[in-house]
Amino acid sequence: MDKARIDAFLPLAPAKLHILLALTGGKLHGYGIMQKVLRQSEARYKLGPGTLYDNLQRLMKQSLVEEGGSLQDRDSRRRYYRLSSLGQGVLSPEIARLEGVVREARLRRVPQQPRRA
Amino acid sequence: MDKARIDAFLPLAPAKLHILLALTGGKLHGYGIMQKVLRQSEARYKLGPGTLYDNLQRLMKQSLVEEGGSLQDRDSRRRYYRLSSLGQGVLSPEIARLEGVVREARLRRVPQQPRRA
DNA sequence: TGACAATGTGTCGGAATCGGATATAACGAA
DNA sequence: TTCGTTATATCCGATTCCGACACATTGTCA
Numbered sequence: 101m102d103k104a105r106i107d108a109f110l111p112l113a114p115a116k117l118h119i120l121l122a123l124t125g126g127k128l129h130g131y132g133i134m135q136k137v138l139r140q141s142e143a144r145y146k147l148g149p150g151t152l153y154d155n156l157q158r159l160m161k162q163s164l165v166e167e168g169g170s171l172q173d174r175d176s177r178r179r180y181y182r183l184s185s186l187g188q189g190v191l192s193p194e195i196a197r198l199e200g201v202v203r204e205a206r207l208r209r210v211p212q213q214p215r216r217a
Numbered sequence: 218m219d220k221a222r223i224d225a226f227l228p229l230a231p232a233k234l235h236i237l238l239a240l241t242g243g244k245l246h247g248y249g250i251m252q253k254v255l256r257q258s259e260a261r262y263k264l265g266p267g268t269l270y271d272n273l274q275r276l277m278k279q280s281l282v283e284e285g286g287s288l289q290d291r292d293s294r295r296r297y298y299r300l301s302s303l304g305q306g307v308l309s310p311e312i313a314r315l316e317g318v319v320r321e322a323r324l325r326r327v328p329q330q331p332r333r334a
Numbered sequence: 335t336g337a338c339a340a341t342g343t344g345t346c347g348g349a350a351t352c353g354g355a356t357a358t359a360a361c362g363a364a
Numbered sequence: 365t366t367c368g369t370t371a372t373a374t375c376c377g378a379t380t381c382c383g384a385c386a387c388a389t390t391g392t393c394a
Contacts, residue, residue, distance in 0.1 A: 111231065111262060113351060121318070124325040131371050140321050144314045145228060148353045153373055155351085177360060177371050188328070195322045196330035197261045198315055201238070204257050205312045208241040211305070213313035230380060248342050267382050270344055275380095294342045294389060 102189075109164070109190045111197060115151045116159060120183060120191045127168035127182035130156060156181060164190055219306075226281070226307045228314060232268045233276060237300060237308045244285035244299035247273060273298060281307055 112120070122128060122136040130152055137147045159165040160181075168182035183191070229237070239245060239253040247269055254264045276282040281304035285297040300308070 114228065114231070115352070117318070121322055121325065121327075124322070124327060129371075130373090134371095141314070142317065144317070146353090148355095149371090149373075150353050150355090150375085151351080154353095158350095175361070175371075179372075191322070192328045193330050195319060195327050196332070197258070199319050200259065200261070200332075201234070202312060202316050202319060205238055205241070205308070208238065210238075210241060210312050211309045213310050215313070232381070246342075247344090251342095263382095265382050265384095266342090266344075267346085267384085268380080271380080271382095292342075292390070296343075 106186075106189050106193065109162070110194055112190065112194045113155075114145070115147060115155050116164070117191075117194060118145055118147060119152070119155055119159065120164065120187050123165065123181060123183040123187070124191070127180045129178040129180050131178075133181070159187070163187075223303075223306050223310065226279070227311055229307065229311045230272075231262070232264060232272050233281070234308075234311060235262055235264060236269070236272055236276065237281065237304050240282065240298060240300040240304070241308070244297045246295040246297050248295075250298070276304070280304075 118137045118141065119133055122133045122140060125136070128136060133156075134147050134149070134152055137145060156165065160167065163184055164187035165181050166184045168180040173180075235254045235258065236250055239250045239257060242253070245253060247266075250273075251264050251266070251269055254262060273282065277284065277298075280301055282298050283301045285299035290297075
C-alpha cells in the first residue's frame with residue numbers, strides 16, 4: 101500500500117486519465133486508444149496524435165503503462181500497451197476524486213444536464 | 218441556447234473547473250477561492266496563487282466570471298468574483314462530462330475507493 | 335507599542351501539458 | 365495500382381500549471 105508513491109501522480113492530467121481508462125478494458129495499440137477514448141467519452145474528449153504518443157511515452161517511463169507484447173498480430177505496425185498494476189492503483193483514487201467533484205457540484209445544485217444517447 | 222459558444226470552452230482545464238465550482242456558492246475573493254477549493258476537494262486539489270490569479274484573469278476575459286462589487290468590506294484588499302450565467306452554462310455540461318467518465322470507470326470495474334471522512 | 339502570523343493580491347519564469355500539422359509507411363479493397 | 369484508412373511518430377507553438385517571491389494589510393498578543 102504505497103500511498104505516497106501513488107499520491108505523487110495525482111491529480112492525473114486529463115489525457116492520462118483517459119488513456120488509462122481506455123486501457124482498463126485490456127491491451128490496446130495507440131490508434132485503438134484514440135478511437136476508444138472518443139467512443140467512451142461520446143466524442144466529448146478528443147485525443148490527437150501529439151497528445152497521445154507524448155503521453156504514452158511518459159506513462160511508460162512512469163510505469164503506469166507497460167508494453168504488451170504484440171502477439172501474432174495481423175498488422176505489423178501496431179504496438180500494444182496495457183495498464184500496469186501501478187496504473188490501476190493510480191486510476192482508482194483519481195476516479196474517487198472525480199466522484200467527489202461531481203458530488204460537490206450536485207450538492208451545489210449545478211443544473212443537471214440530460215444524458216445523451 | 219448557445220451550444221456552440223459553450224462547447225468551445227469544453228473540456229474545462231482542471232483549475233478552471235475548480236474555480237467555477239467554488240463560485241457556485243456565491244461570490245468570493247481570490248484567497249477565499251483558494252481555501253474553498255482545498256476544502257471542497259478534501260485537500261486533493263491544491264490551487265496555488267500562480268494558477269489561481271492567472272486563471273481568474275483568463276476567466277474574466279472569457280466572461281465566465283465577473284467582478285462582483287466589493288460592497289463595504291472590512292478588508293480593502295479583497296477583490297470579489299462571481300460566476301456569470303455563461304460560466305454556469307459551461308460548468309453544467311462539464312459536470313455531465315465528468316459524470317460520464319466516472320460512470321464509464323465504474324462499468325469497467327475500476328476498484329472502488331472508500332470515501333474519506 | 336511593536337512584532338509576527340495570517341490574510342490578500344499579484345508577477346515571474348520554468349516545467350508540464352496539449353494539440354494540430356506534418357511525415358512516413360503498411361494495410362485493404364476496388 | 366491507386367486510394368482511403370490505419371498506424372506510429374515527431375515537431376513546435378500555445379496553453380496551462382505551479383512554486384517562489386514580492387509586497388501590503390489586517391488581526392493578535394505580549
